Amino acid sequence: MSSPQPRRAAVLGGNRIPFARSNSAYAQASNQDMLTATLDGLVARFGLQGQQVGEVVAGAVLKHSRDFNLTRESVLGSRLAATTPAYDVQQACGTGLEAAVLVANKIALGQIESGIAGGVDTTSDAPLAVGDDLRRALIELNNARTLKDRLRAIGRIRPGSLVPEIPRNAEPRTGLAMGDHQAITAREWEISREDQDQLTVRSHRNLAAAYDRGFLDDLVTPYLGLTRDQNLRPDTTVEKLAKLKPVFGKDDPAATMTAGNSTPLSDGASAVLLSSDEWAAEHGLPVLAHLVDAQTAAVDYVHGGEGLLMAPAYAMPVVLARNGLTLQDFDFYEIHEAFASTVLATLKAWEDPAFCKERLGLDAPLGAIDRDKLNVNGSSLAAGHPFAATGGRIVASLAKQLHEAGSGRRGLISICAAGGQGVVAILES
Amino acid sequence: MSDWYTSFANSGVGSTLVKQLGLPRPAVLRRYEPGQQLLPGPAVVGSAGEGRLRATLTAVLRDAGVAVLSPAAADGAGDGERPAAVVLDATGLTGPAQLAAAHDLLAPAVKRLRPTGRVLVLADPPATADSPAQAAARQALEGLVRSLAKELRAGSTANLVFVPEGAEASLASPVRFFLSGRSAYVDGQVLTLSAADVPAGEDAERPLAGKVAVVTGAARGIGASIARVMARDGAHVVAVDVPAAGESLAAVANEIGGTAFQLDITAPDAAARLVTHLRERHGGVDVVVHNAGITRDKLLVNMDAARWNGVMAVNLQAQLDLTRALLDADGVLRPGARVVCVSSQSGIAGNRGQSNYAASKAGVIGMVRAWAPEFAERGATVNAVAPGFIVTEMTATMPLGTREVGARINSLQQGGLPVDVAETIAWLSSPTAAGVNGQVVRVCGQSMLGA
Ligand SMILES: NC(=O)c1ccc[n+]([C@@H]2O[C@H](COP(=O)([O-])OP(=O)(O)OC[C@H]3O[C@@H](n4cnc5c(N)ncnc54)[C@H](O)[C@@H]3O)[C@@H](O)[C@H]2O)c1
Numbered sequence: 001m002s003s004p005q006p007r008r009a010a011v012l013g014g015n016r017i018p019f020a021r022s023n024s025a026y027a028q029a030s031n032q033d034m035l036t037a038t039l040d041g042l043v044a045r046f047g048l049q050g051q052q053v054g055e056v057v058a059g060a061v062l063k064h065s066r067d068f069n070l071t072r073e074s075v076l077g078s079r080l081a082a083t084t085p086a087y088d089v090q091q092a093c094g095t096g097l098e099a100a101v102l103v104a105n106k107i108a109l110g111q112i113e114s115g116i117a118g119g120v121d122t123t124s125d126a127p128l129a130v131g132d133d134l135r136r137a138l139i140e141l142n143n144a145r146t147l148k149d150r151l152r153a154i155g156r157i158r159p160g161s162l163v164p165e166i167p168r169n170a171e172p173r174t175g176l177a178m179g180d181h182q183a184i185t186a187r188e189w190e191i192s193r194e195d196q197d198q199l200t201v202r203s204h205r206n207l208a209a210a211y212d213r214g215f216l217d218d219l220v221t222p223y224l225g226l227t228r229d230q231n232l233r234p235d236t237t238v239e240k241l242a243k244l245k246p247v248f249g250k251d252d253p254a255a256t257m258t259a260g261n262s263t264p265l266s267d268g269a270s271a272v273l274l275s276s277d278e279w280a281a282e283h284g285l286p287v288l289a290h291l292v293d294a295q296t297a298a299v300d301y302v303h304g305g306e307g308l309l310m311a312p313a314y315a316m317p318v319v320l321a322r323n324g325l326t327l328q329d330f331d332f333y334e335i336h337e338a339f340a341s342t343v344l345a346t347l348k349a350w351e352d353p354a355f356c357k358e359r360l361g362l363d364a365p366l367g368a369i370d371r372d373k374l375n376v377n378g379s380s381l382a383a384g385h386p387f388a389a390t391g392g393r394i395v396a397s398l399a400k401q402l403h404e405a406g407s408g409r410r411g412l413i414s415i416c417a418a419g420g421q422g423v424v425a426i427l428e429s
Numbered sequence: 430m431s432d433w434y435t436s437f438a439n440s441g442v443g444s445t446l447v448k449q450l451g452l453p454r455p456a457v458l459r460r461y462e463p464g465q466q467l468l469p470g471p472a473v474v475g476s477a478g479e480g481r482l483r484a485t486l487t488a489v490l491r492d493a494g495v496a497v498l499s500p501a502a503a504d505g506a507g508d509g510e511r512p513a514a515v516v517l518d519a520t521g522l523t524g525p526a527q528l529a530a531a532h533d534l535l536a537p538a539v540k541r542l543r544p545t546g547r548v549l550v551l552a553d554p555p556a557t558a559d560s561p562a563q564a565a566a567r568q569a570l571e572g573l574v575r576s577l578a579k580e581l582r583a584g585s586t587a588n589l590v591f592v593p594e595g596a597e598a599s600l601a602s603p604v605r606f607f608l609s610g611r612s613a614y615v616d617g618q619v620l621t622l623s624a625a626d627v628p629a630g631e632d633a634e635r636p637l638a639g640k641v642a643v644v645t646g647a648a649r650g651i652g653a654s655i656a657r658v659m660a661r662d663g664a665h666v667v668a669v670d671v672p673a674a675g676e677s678l679a680a681v682a683n684e685i686g687g688t689a690f691q692l693d694i695t696a697p698d699a700a701a702r703l704v705t706h707l708r709e710r711h712g713g714v715d716v717v718v719h720n721a722g723i724t725r726d727k728l729l730v731n732m733d734a735a736r737w738n739g740v741m742a743v744n745l746q747a748q749l750d751l752t753r754a755l756l757d758a759d760g761v762l763r764p765g766a767r768v769v770c771v772s773s774q775s776g777i778a779g780n781r782g783q784s785n786y787a788a789s790k791a792g793v794i795g796m797v798r799a800w801a802p803e804f805a806e807r808g809a810t811v812n813a814v815a816p817g818f819i820v821t822e823m824t825a826t827m828p829l830g831t832r833e834v835g836a837r838i839n840s841l842q843q844g845g846l847p848v849d850v851a852e853t854i855a856w857l858s859s860p861t862a863a864g865v866n867g868q869v870v871r872v873c874g875q876s877m878l879g880a
Pocket of ligand 1: 645646647648649650651652669670671674692693694695720721722723743771772773774815816817818819820821822823824
């Protein structure tokens with residue numbers, strides 16, 4: 001028996017809810033609420049009511065214990081057929097793109113004909129954990145059989161252990177906030193405040209223009225009264241951004257990273273519909289692009305002297321080499337704007353002969369890209385960044401952009417993630 | 430949204446109170462539900478002069494399982510045989526003298542008509558009469574039917590259909606519509622049929638099976654109701670509304686197994702995007718319902734350009750642009766296509782503070798009439814539906830007094846429901862309505878405004 005030849009999975013479109021700022025429009029919505037609404041918007045757009053797709057793969061970075069089986073529970077609450085299998089994934093900010101790669105790979109292998117990849121995150125409804133002392137006491141209390149045992153268990157609870165552990169956006173192994181990590185990288189690569197603010201302004205302008213020309217009409221479905229991303233400031237300027245005080249790497253008098261050129265904590269969800277070409281044709285759904293290839297990488301940011309968010313720089317040459325492409329062979333680049341300085345440091349690294357030789361083991365640097373092709377419809381600085389939802393946002397939007405540009409166009413995605421990880425992927429129309 | 434007054438006036442306490450206060454007690458209308466009989470009782474069929482439609486009529490009624498009574502038989506029949514409809518074939522009129530025969534037939538039958546009964550008069554159009562006397566007789570029927578509609582009680586309606594020579598095949602579909610519960614709020618209307626290739630038979634329960642129907646403004650109100658009725662009748666509905674209304678649009682699409690297409694129909698590329706979407710996703714379109722509409726009321730002298738232009742752009746220009754683009758896009762508008770444009774009572778009667786809105790809605794009527802010949806050449810139709818006072822979220826926000834008066838000043842003494850407009854539009858969209866083209870159907874319970 002011969003196994004089926006791999007084929008390229010098609011991206012048919014996507015849906016997301018507008019991204020909200022933390023503790024705002026979606027303050028009362030759970031991960032499951034948002035993911036379900038997003039799936040339902042996708043179902044409405046593509047007429048999938050009551051249909052079974054091969055698999056739904058999604059995840060969240062910040063999860064409650066009640067988010068058990070989050071994706072499957074969301075599917076059950078959605079208009080998809082209840083017989084649609086689902087599973088959760090989690091790769092920090094890479095979750096959404098990784099989910100798309102997983103779905104695409106099963107399609108490529110012929111294991112499924114269609115699938116939905118997604119992600120959701122809430123920083124408003126984030127889980128609060130109790131400390132280990134309290135947790136142990138509560139478990140003991142629960143197990144206690146006699147009144148005496150119960151009283152003893154209660155007696156072990158100290159006032160101090162009643163303070164919940166609020167989750168922080170910090171790396172467990174360094175205790176540093178992600179922004180503080182990135183501030184180190186920004187300083188190392190000498191990324192100027194002005195360049196970061198300029199990139200930020202461009203992100204807002206591009207996203208606003210995309211909304212205005214109706215580009216997001218079939219990518220976004222309003223939710224809870226929100227019709228556009230709440231963080232979007234179409235009228236922001238470099239002058240306005242220059243007034244903001246640095247918030248990361250503040251021990252450095254020349255700190256550059258502000259709340260403007262860093263993504264805000266946000267809430268939201270996204271989903272992407274993928275399939276085989278045959279499934280798309282059977283359902284009368286045009287193919288926007290194909291997922292050509294993807295690559296993950298990780299760096300040792302704890303002991304290895306590499307920046308926390310630099311992993312995509314390492315993943316890129318691998319995927320380019322495997323596909324016989326250079327960094328310049330693309331019509332559009334989507335580099336996730338975790339921070340403006342992440343994008344700029346990554347681009348600088350690819351242009352840097354020493355970095356490319358010593359760290360990436362390349363004879364020549366990957367080189368510069370045409371900045372006019374970068375994040376042409378805005379990115380996370382403007383839209384916001386609900387961690388696991390960003391990948392889906394980018395895949396759907398890039399696929400549509402490639403489709404609009406005509407066939408045979410190539411796009412590159414690069415997403416950095418906590419834990420020193422990165423995911424990159426190639427789409428082609 | 431239900432009409433609370435009608436429900437109240439027909440409730441136990443309510444009906445006593447209403448009677449004591451001498452308030453009108455609007456009837457509960459007979460509205461269509463799937464599986465419903467065409468009529469809840471027999472139909473009396475008679476003619477004034479040598480009518481040529483008897484055979485067609487009788488066949489339509491028999492096919493629908495309706496017992497047909499001759500006027501004489503009806504007169505002597507027992508109470509259980511009270512007619513649910515009276516159909517008068519007046520195609521044999523030669524002059525005013527024969528109108529007496531119409532009166533002779535109608536008077537006893539109408540007297541015995543059941544609640545929510547139907548009176549339907551069929552005649553030749555006055556314009557094609559051989560003599561002024563014949564034209565006078567035909568035109569006289571309009572006065573007769575419109576007056577009778579005002580006299581009828583208990584949710585009964587009267588309507589007139591002109592059937593030109595050669596358009597007999599077009600008759601079955603309007604007869605079914607006017608007798609059925611689908612026309613509950615259509616009263617005192619006059620329609621002129623045209624000759625057309627009428628497809629043989631359609632599934633009475635799912636006349637739109639296999640059709641793709643675009644409905645604009647489908648996120649709420651009348652548009653959402655149109656989408657539901659179209660889906661119930663078998664169509665795949667492409668529900669269109671502005672992106673900002675996308676959340677409820679998706680809910681409507683998911684409820685009816687349709688698709689949501691977020692589009693501002695006034696966007697410069699709206700027509701191109703709609704055409705591409707229909708071509709790529711559905712290979713074409715069978716039915717287009719231009720329902721999206723807005724009001725921006727102000728007295729003419731106080732009206733700014735934004736109010737004027739905004740209303741024109743949505744209510745009229747978008748209908749023109751989208752329709753033109755669909756007509757021009759090769760193969761997108763399928764053979765036998767149906768376009769239904771939502772106009773308004775204001776477009777017929779005018780309304781204080783609505784010069785912009787009324788102009789746009791009157792414009793729709795002009796557009797439909799002008800386009801009818803081009804559509805006919807393609808075997809397609811284009812018609813307008815002009816709702817009267819329809820109870821929606823929009824009217825719910827009107828002051829109680831204005832709302833109640835607005836709802837009552839019509840022969841059925843109540844506001845219509847979105848579903849009433851939707852049923853009329855679904856009927857005009859059905860394949861066998863091929864002979865209804867360039868018409869304006871008011872869904873207004875025979876409103877006193879603009880009558
Ligand atoms: N309600 C009545 O009594 C009444 C009476 C006469 C005529 N009408 C007509 O019936 C139609 C529906 O009225 P309704 O009462 O349901 O109103 P509505 O306001 O409840 O619904 C109209 C819908 O059209 C949509 N729409 C507006 N501008 C649009 C645009 N540019 N692109 C796409 N969609 C757009 C709106 O978002 C809304 O969902 C309108 O044409 C109205 O003029 C209504």
